[in-house]
Amino acid sequence: MKAIVLLSGGLDSATCLLIAREEGYDVYAMSFDYGQKHALELQRARALAGRYGVREHRVIRIDFPAARASALTDPSQSVPKDSLGREAIPATYVPARNMLFLAHAVAWGEALGVGDIFIGANALDYSGYPDCRPEFLESFAATANLATKAGSQASLRFRIRAPLLRMTKAQIVSKAASLGLDFAATSSCYDPSEAGKPCGRCDSCLLRAKGFSEAGIRDPLMGPM
Amino acid sequence: MKAIVLLSGGLDSATCLLIAREEGYDVYAMSFDYGQKHALELQRARALAGRYGVREHRVIRIDFPAARASALTDPSQSVPKDSLGREAIPATYVPARNMLFLAHAVAWGEALGVGDIFIGANALDYSGYPDCRPEFLESFAATANLATKAGSQASLRFRIRAPLLRMTKAQIVSKAASLGLDFAATSSCYDPSEAGKPCGRCDSCLLRAKGFSEAGIRDPLMGPM
Numbered sequence: 001m002k003a004i005v006l007l008s009g010g011l012d013s014a015t016c017l018l019i020a021r022e023e024g025y026d027v028y029a030m031s032f033d034y035g036q037k038h039a040l041e042l043q044r045a046r047a048l049a050g051r052y053g054v055r056e057h058r059v060i061r062i063d064f065p066a067a068r069a070s071a072l073t074d075p076s077q078s079v080p081k082d083s084l085g086r087e088a089i090p091a092t093y094v095p096a097r098n099m100l101f102l103a104h105a106v107a108w109g110e111a112l113g114v115g116d117i118f119i120g121a122n123a124l125d126y127s128g129y130p131d132c133r134p135e136f137l138e139s140f141a142a143t144a145n146l147a148t149k150a151g152s153q154a155s156l157r158f159r160i161r162a163p164l165l166r167m168t169k170a171q172i173v174s175k176a177a178s179l180g181l182d183f184a185a186t187s188s189c190y191d192p193s194e195a196g197k198p199c200g201r202c203d204s205c206l207l208r209a210k211g212f213s214e215a216g217i218r219d220p221l222m223g224p225m
Numbered sequence: 226m227k228a229i230v231l232l233s234g235g236l237d238s239a240t241c242l243l244i245a246r247e248e249g250y251d252v253y254a255m256s257f258d259y260g261q262k263h264a265l266e267l268q269r270a271r272a273l274a275g276r277y278g279v280r281e282h283r284v285i286r287i288d289f290p291a292a293r294a295s296a297l298t299d300p301s302q303s304v305p306k307d308s309l310g311r312e313a314i315p316a317t318y319v320p321a322r323n324m325l326f327l328a329h330a331v332a333w334g335e336a337l338g339v340g341d342i343f344i345g346a347n348a349l350d351y352s353g354y355p356d357c358r359p360e361f362l363e364s365f366a367a368t369a370n371l372a373t374k375a376g377s378q379a380s381l382r383f384r385i386r387a388p389l390l391r392m393t394k395a396q397i398v399s400k401a402a403s404l405g406l407d408f409a410a411t412s413s414c415y416d417p418s419e420a421g422k423p424c425g426r427c428d429s430c431l432l433r434a435k436g437f438s439e440a441g442i443r444d445p446l447m448g449p450m
Contacts, residue, residue, distance in 0.1 A: 030290070061288040065255070065329055066336035089374045096332035099372045103328045104290055107321035111291035130377035139368040146364050147324045149314045152355035 002026045003116040003161070004105045007057070009044030010188045011181075011208060012120030012164055015172055017052055018179040019163045020118050028112060029054040030105055034062040034097070035073045040196050044187040051185065060104050070094040072190060079191040081201040089128050090203060092190055098131035099140065106144045106158055115156045118163070125169035125211065127203045137162055169211025177217055184220040198222065227251045228341040228386070229330045232282070234269035235413045236406075236433060237345030237389055240397055242277055243404040244388045245343050253337060254279040255330055259287040259322070260298045265421050269412040276410065285329050295319040297415060304416040306426040314353050315428060317415055323356035324365065331369045331383055340381045343388070350394035350436065352428045362387055394436025402442055409445040423447065 003025040007013045020027050031045040042059060049057035064073060071077040071091040080091050098121065105117045121132040130136060137160045144158040145151030151158055164172050176183070188208045189198035198205050198221055212219040228250040232238045245252050256270040267284060274282035289298060296302040296316040305316050323346065330342045346357040355361060362385045369383040370376030376383055389397050401408070413433045414423035423430050423446055437444040 058290055060290060061286075063286040063288075065283055065285060065333035069332075069336035089378070093374055095335035095374070096328055096369070096372055099328045099368065100325075100332060103321055103324045107294075107325060108290035110320035111294035130374060131372045133371070133377075136368065136371040139364070139371050143324065143361065143364040143368045144321070146358070146361040147321055147356045149318050149320070149355060153314070 002028060002055075002112065002114045003118055004028045004030055004109050004112075004114055005118040006101055006105060006120065007031050007045045007049060008120070009041035009048060009186060010120070010204070011176065011183070011186045011211075012122055012172060014048050014181055014186045015176040015179070016118045016120040016163060017048065017054070018176065018181055021052065022179060025116070027054045028108070028114060029057045030101075030108065031057070031059045032062055032101055032104070033059060034064040034094070034100070035067050037072060037075075037079070038187070038190050038192055040192050041187045044185060048185055051182070058108065062100055066095040079199075079202050081199065084127075084203045084206040087128070089130065092127065092203060093129055096131070098136070102140055102144070102160065106148060109158065110148050110150050110156070113156060115150070115158045116161055117158065118161045120164050121162045122164045122167065122169070122172065124166060125207055127207070134162070134165055137165070168214070169207055170214035173211040173215040173217055177215070227253060227280075227337065227339045228343055229253045229255055229334050229337075229339055230343040231326055231330060231345065232256050232270045232274060233345070234266035234273060234411060235345070235429070236401065236408070236411045237347055237397060239273050239406055239411045240401040240404070241343045241345040241388060242273065242279070243401065243406055246277065247404060250341070252279045253333070253339060254282045255326075255333065256282070256284045257287055257326055257329070258284060259289045259319070259325075260292050262297060262300075262304070263412070263415050263417055265417050266412045269410060273410055276407070283333065287325060291320040304424075304427050306424065309352075309428045309431040312353070314355065317352065317428060318354055321356070323361070327365055327369070327385065331373060334383065335373050335375050335381070338381060340375070340383045341386055342383065343386045345389050346387045347389045347392065347394070347397070349391060350432055352432070359387070359390055362390070393439070394432050395439035398436040398440040398442055402440070
């Protein structure tokens with residue numbers, strides 16, 4: 001039983017990887033270099049893939065046509081700090097990102113004969129990105145089954161598995177801890193220092209901190225609670 | 226009024242480009258280098274973009290994860306000849322290709338503020354690819370509107386425009402002729418010679434020949450009728 005797991009190197013996707021393994025899947029992991037400033041996460045993704053027994057790991061380069069439309073990819077915009085929840089959809093939104101990631105996964109899945117695709121999307125304690133909502137993921141799966149030979153011949157059905165979708169960040173932290181995730185091996189920050197230290201103030205750091213705090217677990221990437 | 230046109234360099238997408246111009250759009254064209262053997266089409270796409278007044282032309286590199294799953298991208302498979310219609314979905318099918326192309330177009334469209342995306346998909350005289358069917362294109366548009374900031378805030382609606390969808394190849398040839406397309410500037414062959422001469426026997430050549438023949442027009446890329 002095989003699955004593709006989208007692995008950014010962050011807390012959520014690493015938890016997703018361990019959930020897929022717990023369910024008994026052989027994991028094929030996929031990471032994406034789309035010009036993100038926080039390319040540190042790709043180093044973490046490679047290390048996580050090695051450490052947690054991923055069968056094959058692909059790091060796919062995306063020649064991203066909308067780089068100037070996101071604070072995560074545009075060098076002239078700074079990553080917003082201390083502004084979690086201030087905007088419905090923040091400046092760190094990346095146009096069509098999950099659609100691009102999932103489309104690559106569908107292509108690889110069809111070549112491998114793998115229909116189950118795990119994504120760490122989360123619609124509770126999240127930044128407000130539209131492509132993390134359940135209605136997007138459901139619609140994408142239907143589209144993927146119409147787009148492909150496998151799906152249209154019903155020889156393989158694509159299923160988008162988002163086990164974290166309705167979990168709070170605290171529940172994700174607790175689940176990851178129960179599965180033995182080494183939190184120090186992940187990276188969530190959108191704007192880490194050159195040495196790899198999280199900024200502690202971007203939306204992603206603030207959400208992560210909220211999750212650890214509510215779960216009553218210490219984040220080894222940060223100072224003491 | 227702006228539109229993105231997916232421009233492969235073939236007859237259909239070139240016709241689509243002229244239709245978008247006829248409708249009064251400023252055209253932003255997008256082509257894709259996904260490792261196709263017939264990279265000649267990218268040269269033709271560049272020339273067509275220059276010749277027909279495209280505002281901006283992007284050639285996007287796709288790090289295609291399923292190269293070995295298609296005769297168009299796998300060096301160890303030969304492009305099928307003289308076999309048009311023999312298989313429901315032929316070996317030249319490329320997994321998730323139109324989904325990947327359209328996802329890139331949506332990302333660029335969101336950055337440009339452009340919701341209309343033209344694609345030369347055709348569901349009558351075509352090779353049987355599932356991602357050329359109207360049900361895929363409709364589902365994709367709905368997914369794109371759920372995936373994006375623009376779509377989810379209804380500030381911009383993505384529309385997939387496929388003006389050739391229900392035309393025969395002969396009707397496409399006639400339409401292109403009426404719009405003044407220089408047929409010699411296009412390339413349809415999946416397996417052209419190094420000098421750029423079409424093979425005349427792949428599905429794409431056979432469909433093109435059928436269209437010209439039924440339209441009673443001479444194809445300048447081929448010998449006399």
